[in-house]
Amino acid sequence: MRLRKELLDLPAHVPGAVGATAAVFKLSANELPFPPLPAVIAAIHDAAEDVNRYPQVYGARLLRAIATHHGVVEDQVLIGNGAVALAELLIRSMCSPGDEVVHPWRCFEAYPAVARANGAVSVPVPLRADGSHDLAAMAVAVTERTRVIVVAAPADPTGASITHTDLLAFLEVVPADVMVILDESYVQFDRTDGRIDSRALLPIHRNVVVLRTFSNAYGLAGLRIGYALARRRLVRVLRRVSTPFGVSELGQVAAMAALKQTALVESRVAEIVAERDRVVAALRDQGWDVGDPQGNFYWLPLGERSSLFARDTVQSGVTVRPFPGEGVRISIGEPEANDIALAVAARWVRRVMSPGEPGGFA
Structure with a gap:
């Protein structure tokens, strides 16, 4: 039995990571942080x-x-x-x-x-x-x-x-x-x-x-x-x-x-958008160039350090979605989770701006 050869080297889809315990917030899959209506x-x-x-x-x-x-x-x-x-x-x-x-x-x-x-x-x-x-x-x-x-x-x-x-x-x-x-x-x-x-x-x-x-x-x-x-x-x-x-x-x-729940859906979306705008404004104040994100997520162009950043966020209490060699996508979730991600981003932007700091960019 032979599969088509073009299927053999297809990369597997990488799902958003889940923390080892329920105490770790999931900001890796662009899911809403609310329960179903x-x-x-x-x-x-x-x-x-x-x-x-x-x-x-x-x-x-x-x-x-x-x-x-x-x-x-x-x-x-x-x-x-x-x-x-x-x-x-x-x-x-x-x-x-x-x-x-x-x-x-x-x-x-x-x-x-x-x-x-x-x-x-x-x-x-x-x-x-x-x-x-x-x-x-x-x-x-x-x-x-x-x-x-x-x-x-x-x-x-x-x-x-x-x-x-x-x-x-x-x-x-x-x-x-x-x-x-x-x-x-x-x-x-x-x-x-x-x-x-x-x-x-x-x-x-x-x-x-x-x-x-x-x-x-x-x-x-x-x-x-x-x-x-x-x-x-x-x-x-x-x-x-x-x-x-x-x-x-x-x-x-x-x-x-x-x-049939248009008003409630729109209210939840508005809450996410407001939280996204808060987070993006904070990132810009830190010195990040985050573009103009219009989804329920944002992107940090961390390049080769993307996986290291993702490891740091997990240790701090949130999961994110790294794209190795390119950047990290971070979903908008609960305010507490967003604040954890912001705290990690604040540490990392200093490393980005200070190439001589241990672990910083060369």
Whole structure:
């Protein structure tokens, strides 16, 4: 028995680390620090009696709820086992062996991995110095073999976002037969002036597919529910090749319950944004260049010292997500946890600024 050789050297996905004890705060996975909404817990409890039954195969009730929420028709909505499963479906459906997927780098690691797993060629385009997409370079990277382009706003792991005007200008030069995946997993936290209005894009740019998730702002990461918004003809075809019963009944009812709790969701998001702004202001006062993070996380460009910094944070009481050789992504969590991360950052910025200090940068 032989696996395809391109699968053998694919890197494994690195999950956010969990502390050795419950006393260690988890700031490594961009999860909300709040428990599930009471209405969501009640919906899951009620639905638990029916887990011996299959869920709705394509999630018709959830499709209606999402369509109503976004002001689109149900035939424009596709649900899946998290946004990443939908990204895999899109790339698999668009790419033949040797076709290309253009994406920023660094980005969410699943995109290049999914491309390679499906026989496509990953074409990484370096981020700009501020951690944002270099849309001009991404446009230049498009070739006759390009089938998919990935754009994320806000971007994981840097948190940089994109304006509607800049994205429109980019889409104008992208060939109409190239799919553009617009990953909006963290859009609810985005306070960018002139931020993207993805709903307005769909009728104009029919090659755009918007990805959303219930994992982050809705606090349902453990139930794995994502959805795509796209043109009806595309959704009809994708639905045929998607995994049947791809979202559990518990996931579907939880998502429907969450969509009915708009005020509470927005209140929680506002609390995270306010805490993010507090933390970012403190980091800037310390001397860090953190760009303009618009997700529920921020990025410290620590380069080769990223793993050492992450080890220091664990010893101090929080876990973070290091990207060895590049930087560290730190989620916004409980204020106490954020303050621990700030204290570690304060120690490290002095080391960065004092090359002669033992353990500092050379």
